[in-house]
Amino acid sequence: MTKLDLAALLPQLVSIVQDAGELIVRNSTLPKDIRKKGGNDLVTETDVAVEEQLKHRLIELLPESKFLAEESSAQNTLGDLTWVIDPLDGTTNFAHGLPFVATSVALWGQGRPVLGVINLPLLREVFAASYGGGAWCNGEAIHVSTTSELSQALVATGFPYDIKTYLPEILNNLEKFLPRTRGVRRPGAAALDLAYVACGRYDGFWESALHPWDTAAGLLLVTEAGGRVSQYDAHEKYIPGDTGILATNGLLHETMSDLLCTEA
CATH class of the missing domain: 3.30.540.10 (Fructose-1,6-Bisphosphatase, subunit A, domain 1)
Incomplete structure (x- = not known):
């Protein structure tokens, strides 16, 4: 380049x-x-x-x-x-x-x-x-939030179009996060979700089956705002188009990753 x-x-x-x-x-x-x-x-x-x-x-x-x-x-x-x-x-x-x-x-x-x-x-x-x-x-x-306790966090997710294939995963993750957070939101636009993590409105976001165009700009926004982005496994680098994305304020990253990677 x-x-x-x-x-x-x-x-x-x-x-x-x-x-x-x-x-x-x-x-x-x-x-x-x-x-x-x-x-x-x-x-x-x-x-x-x-x-x-x-x-x-x-x-x-x-x-x-x-x-x-x-x-x-x-x-x-x-x-x-x-x-x-x-x-x-x-x-x-x-x-x-x-x-x-x-x-x-x-x-x-x-x-x-x-x-x-x-x-x-x-x-x-x-x-x-x-x-x-x-x-x-x-x-x-803008800067990501400073929330460090999952119980105080507002998080977001999305549902893939292939809902039948991903329904067990979706329900499994909602079962983990709904009782452990302040709330889970699903507006239906991943780019908006990532922007909201970047400006501190959400403390974290996860979703599966997204395309590069859904996340490329949001990846940069979150990281430049002081947050962290990975695959569901916090130790795996996220490249737009990977199976699942986890974006957080950084303070909650390991906690949310552990929940996503652990069987219910």
């Missing part, structure tokens, strides 16, 4: 993602053209339009870059100088008029995300991070 001025690129990326978010805002009150990609996995015309707008603008920003995008990529391969794009995370929420939707864009290079933006257009919040440059929400620096 050629040497990039990440500090200069980040505000340009934020502007590009915010502009695409306005398309989501405009379309949020219009009738939805909804189709299924499989099972309960939905796609709307807005998903496709936002992705196309992002790709057009991002290739202008970095002409030598490549794309790994949810609606147009045939495989989940992370390459050097690759934009990793989820145009509309939380499509089911969007289809039902819920505001918990996100656009997630990361720039992947040299084995890590180096830029990341998660825009919550209907909630008017933009989270941004650069490698080594910290994490921000609407221009204000």
Whole structure:
């Protein structure tokens, strides 16, 4: 990867993602053209339009870059100088008029995300991070929570689209965490969940069967905000696309990992 001025690129990326978010805002009150990609996995015309707008603008920003995008990529391969794009995370929420939707864009290079933006257009919040440059929400620096006791923690999770395959695991983990925490939330958009860990609203998050575009930007946000990300096993490095992700404020990481890795 050629040497990039990440500090200069980040505000340009934020502007590009915010502009695409306005398309989501405009379309949020219009009738939805909804189709299924499989099972309960939905796609709307807005998903496709936002992705196309992002790709057009991002290739202008970095002409030598490549794309790994949810609606147009045939495989989940992370390459050097690759934009990793989820145009509309939380499509089911969007289809039902819920505001918990996100656009997630990361720039992947040299084995890590180096830029990341998660825009919550209907909630008017933009989270941004650069490698080594910290994490921000609407221009204000953010940091993970300082909660150190699981009993005081608010945590989040998600449910894979292949619910039948993962139902035993989901129920097993809920049985572990519900009685041991202050609460478990499931908004239905992994990018939003990771942004909320980064800014301290959640103390931890776990989910299985996510794609690289779901987590690449959030991985950078959480780590730059002082948190920790791994596979369910705290000793296994997480690469977007791995089977399961655990993201926490760091203080709860080993505790949550132990629960996830232990049979009920």
